[in-house]
Amino acid sequence: MTLLSVENLSKRFSSGGRQVAALHDVSFMLAAGETLGLVGASGSGKSTLARILMRLIPADAGRIRFDGEDWLALTGPELRRRRAKMQMVFQDVLGAFNPRATVASVLDDPLRIHGIVPKNERPKEIATLLDRVGLSASYAERSIREVSGGQRQRIAIARAIATRPLLIVLDEAVSALDVSIRGKILELLVELQEERGIAYLFVSHDLAVLRAVSHRIAVMDAGRLVETGTARQVIDNPQSSAARALIAAVPRFATGTSAGISEGHDS
Amino acid sequence: MRLIRNLIRTPEGAIGLGILALLVLIALLAPALSPGDPLKIAARPLLPPFTDVNFPLGTDRLGRDVLAGIIHGTRTSLAVGIAAALAAIAIGLCVGLAAGFAGGLVDEALMRVVDAFQIVPSFLLALAFVSVIGASVPVVVLAIALGAWADPARLTRAQVLSIRERDYIASARVIGMHPVEIAFKEILPNALPPVLALSAIIVAAAILTEAALSFLGLGDPNVVTWGSMIAEGRNILRSSPSLSIFPGIALVVTVVGVYLFSEGLTNALAGRRSEA
Numbered sequence: 001m002t003l004l005s006v007e008n009l010s011k012r013f014s015s016g017g018r019q020v021a022a023l024h025d026v027s028f029m030l031a032a033g034e035t036l037g038l039v040g041a042s043g044s045g046k047s048t049l050a051r052i053l054m055r056l057i058p059a060d061a062g063r064i065r066f067d068g069e070d071w072l073a074l075t076g077p078e079l080r081r082r083r084a085k086m087q088m089v090f091q092d093v094l095g096a097f098n099p100r101a102t103v104a105s106v107l108d109d110p111l112r113i114h115g116i117v118p119k120n121e122r123p124k125e126i127a128t129l130l131d132r133v134g135l136s137a138s139y140a141e142r143s144i145r146e147v148s149g150g151q152r153q154r155i156a157i158a159r160a161i162a163t164r165p166l167l168i169v170l171d172e173a174v175s176a177l178d179v180s181i182r183g184k185i186l187e188l189l190v191e192l193q194e195e196r197g198i199a200y201l202f203v204s205h206d207l208a209v210l211r212a213v214s215h216r217i218a219v220m221d222a223g224r225l226v227e228t229g230t231a232r233q234v235i236d237n238p239q240s241s242a243a244r245a246l247i248a249a250v251p252r253f254a255t256g257t258s259a260g261i262s263e264g265h266d267s
Numbered sequence: 268m269r270l271i272r273n274l275i276r277t278p279e280g281a282i283g284l285g286i287l288a289l290l291v292l293i294a295l296l297a298p299a300l301s302p303g304d305p306l307k308i309a310a311r312p313l314l315p316p317f318t319d320v321n322f323p324l325g326t327d328r329l330g331r332d333v334l335a336g337i338i339h340g341t342r343t344s345l346a347v348g349i350a351a352a353l354a355a356i357a358i359g360l361c362v363g364l365a366a367g368f369a370g371g372l373v374d375e376a377l378m379r380v381v382d383a384f385q386i387v388p389s390f391l392l393a394l395a396f397v398s399v400i401g402a403s404v405p406v407v408v409l410a411i412a413l414g415a416w417a418d419p420a421r422l423t424r425a426q427v428l429s430i431r432e433r434d435y436i437a438s439a440r441v442i443g444m445h446p447v448e449i450a451f452k453e454i455l456p457n458a459l460p461p462v463l464a465l466s467a468i469i470v471a472a473a474i475l476t477e478a479a480l481s482f483l484g485l486g487d488p489n490v491v492t493w494g495s496m497i498a499e500g501r502n503i504l505r506s507s508p509s510l511s512i513f514p515g516i517a518l519v520v521t522v523v524g525v526y527l528f529s530e531g532l533t534n535a536l537a538g539r540r541s542e543a
């Protein structure tokens with residue numbers, strides 16, 4: 001069943017009198033419970049696509065249907081309510097949190113705003129969320145600045161699943177983490193998907209990461225989607241020069257060994 | 268609390284805080300430290316300093332106690348300085364927040380007004396204001412605030428514009444937080460610290476401006492101020508320099524104290540951020 005369909009999305013930025021086509025006529029679909037890996041060199045427009053999907057910036061042209069609704073037509077309180085269904089995890093594990101926040105307040109906000117559980121049950125729900133992402137409930141009272149990068153990303157994931165979303169957009173969500181932590185976070189994401197049927201749009205410049213989690217992979221190059229296919233198709237038999245360049249950038253693909261992270265699960 | 272601990276860990280913060288605490292204490296306890304009206308004649312005129320234990324700093328041309336004047340002058344200087352800074356910060360915050368949040372035409376218009384106030388030298392502005400309306404403490408406070416609100420307004424706006432682009436604001440929008448809640452809970456508390464650090468410098472400038480206005484005879488005539496004491500002493504600077512020197516020292520110590528405090532505060536705030 002199609003959860004998300006993006007049609008002919010375009011976006012230009014004008015910076016210093018120069019026009020940049022950050023997105024040019026991008027179309028793709030995403031099924032419920034599916035992971036689409038979005039790969040591309042830096043500056044190819046991945047974050048722009050993620051931000052338009054999250055309604056953080058407007059698109060110039062194109063349509064987005066999400067969960068049976070015209071996603072770009074939603075505004076005001078209606079949009080804020082629907083946002084519960086589409087969540088995001090950011091790359092910058094520090095910048096994505098208000099420096100004054102505590103772990104509890106980070107998780108309390110979505111629960112409060114969307115009335116996920118009654119007020120008196122929120123502390124219990126926060127403990128459950130922390131437990132689900134592999135953190136002890138005693139973390140709740142800590143300042144967000146007092147926990148490590150990997151733990152912060154677990155908290156970001158807990159915040160994203162707090163509203164019980166259908167789709168989570170992950171923009172370079174593991175790129176800033178140590179390789180050892182990265183594998184554990186990817187495992188957690190795959191587990192959550194199997195358990196709750198969440199769809200992921202997994203943005204990364206690193207094909208090795210995407211192969212570990214993606215059902216399908218879409219390749220972006222200079223604002224265009226140049227190739228889409230199953231993870232295996234794109235990696236074993238790339239059609240575009242952009243995909244070939246990205247594969248060449250991962251040494252272990254060339255030698256055929258796969259390191260650290262769990263193998264991909266093709267659909 | 269942690270901020271205060273960080274503040275006194277730096278030498279400038281500790282000294283600044285010490286000086287300010289002492290001055291505040293003197294200002295608060297002025298009626299007890301030196302009872303009675305400091306503008307009243309207390310002894311024979313032009314008593315030299317360090318000769319009479321009852322008047323350690325001597326008396327002026329009219330026989331008024333210099334130490335009493337300095338103690339009560341602390342009240343005026345601090346009160347005017349702090350009140351003017353509070354007013355300037357309050358106006359600056361409101362204008363800066365409005366400009367930063369509204370953007371577009373409102374932002375343009377407000378920032379042109381800020382430009383206008385920044386171009387006019389603030390002392391001239393205060394001078395003109397007091398000359399036209401008349402000298403009294405509230406007018407002096409307002410006159411100084413008028414010349415000082417542009418900097419905090421500009422800084423507040425810059426802070427709002429920069430914080431608005433941070434990921435944590437995007438993250439707040441993503442979870443469906445109401446824009447008003449984002450403004451007051453996510454942006455404002457993080458925009459404030461640098462503006463508050465600026466306030467110490469505004470206090471120092473305000474104290475100097477007040478002294479300068481009083482020196483020119485444009486202060487409130489019904490209260491003692493260091494500026495008016497210096498002006499009084501100026502006429503007999505050669506025979507009794509101490510009359511100008513003592514209030515001058517008080518002024519310098521206060522301004523240096525405020526500057527050190529602001530320096531320490533800025534470092535403490537920066538340290539708190541880099542700790543993260």
Ligand SMILES: Nc1ncnc2c1ncn2[C@@H]1O[C@H](COP(=O)(O)OP(=O)(O)O)[C@@H](O)[C@H]1O
Nearest residue numbers: 013015020022041042043044045046047048049
């Ligand atoms: N706010 C902006 N203003 C101007 N140009 C932008 C802005 N955001 C992104 N761009 C430009 O759009 C292009 C795509 O950027 P981005 O989506 O961040 O790429 P990616 O996430 O794939 O690295 C880049 O050329 C970038 O410079």
Ligand SMILES: [Mg+2]
Nearest residue numbers: 046047048172
């Ligand atoms: Mg990016």
